[in-house]
Amino acid sequence: MSDLVRPLVGVLALHGGVSEHETALAEVGADTRRVRAPEDLDGLDGLVIPGGETTTIHRLTRGGELLPALRSAVDAGLPTLGTCAGLIALAAEVRGGSEPLVGGLDVAVRRNAWGRQPASFEAPVHAPALGGEDVPGVFIRAPRVEEVGPAAEVLATCGDEVVAVRQGVVWGTAFHPELTPDRRLHAAFLEVVRAGHAEGDERRTGGACRVGA
Ligand code: GLN
Numbered sequence: 001m002s003d004l005v006r007p008l009v010g011v012l013a014l015h016g017g018v019s020e021h022e023t024a025l026a027e028v029g030a031d032t033r034r035v036r037a038p039e040d041l042d043g044l045d046g047l048v049i050p051g052g053e054t055t056t057i058h059r060l061t062r063g064g065e066l067l068p069a070l071r072s073a074v075d076a077g078l079p080t081l082g083t084c085a086g087l088i089a090l091a092a093e094v095r096g097g098s099e100p101l102v103g104g105l106d107v108a109v110r111r112n113a114w115g116r117q118p119a120s121f122e123a124p125v126h127a128p129a130l131g132g133e134d135v136p137g138v139f140i141r142a143p144r145v146e147e148v149g150p151a152a153e154v155l156a157t158c159g160d161e162v163v164a165v166r167q168g169v170v171w172g173t174a175f176h177p178e179l180t181p182d183r184r185l186h187a188a189f190l191e192v193v194r195a196g197h198a199e200g201d202e203r204r205t206g207g208a209c210r211v212g213a
Pocket of ligand 1: 055
C-alpha cells in the first residue's frame, strides 16, 4: 500500500490501451505499475483493466496464475476500473462469444453489440456523478450493457443505453475515457482508490435497464 496522497494503481499490461491509462492516471495524481504477473498486484491501491480484445486476454491468461490472482484481488476489495474489454472482463455474465473472466460486476454484457451503430463512434455520455457537462464517449467495438443486476448501479448513460456501472469499488465503462482529454472519470475513480477498501458497500438500485431495440 502506498502513500495515498499519490496512490499506486496497477494497469493490466497484457495488451491494449495501457499507456493511455498510465498517462490519465498520472495526470490525476496516481503512480502506476504495469501488471503482468500475480506479484505485480502486491501493494496496489487500485487496478485498471484496459480495453483490447477479450479473446486475446483469454488467450494470454488461460491456465496461468494471473487470472486467479486478479479474481482474488477484486474479491478482496481492490478498487478496479475496467474499460471496454476491461468491462467485459469484470462482468458477471458475458454474451456473444466469451466467458466471464474476472467478475466483480453484477451486469450482463454483450460483446460487439451496438446493432446498427458503426463499430466505432463518439457520443456524449451523461454521468451525473461526475458533475457538470456530459463526458465525451469514445466507443470502439464496445460491449453493450444488457442487464444491470441489483448489486450494481448505473454510473453513466448514452441515450437509453447504460454505458458505465459500478458495484462498490469496482467500476466498468463501455467507452474509453483514457482516449479523451477529459479526466473526470479517472479522477473520480482515484477518489474511490483514495477512500480505499473501506468503500466495499454494494449499493443497490432497482431493476434491469431498458435496452433499446
Ligand atoms: N470488441 C472487444 C471485445 O469484445 C472490445 C473492444 C475494446 O476494448 N475496445 O473484446
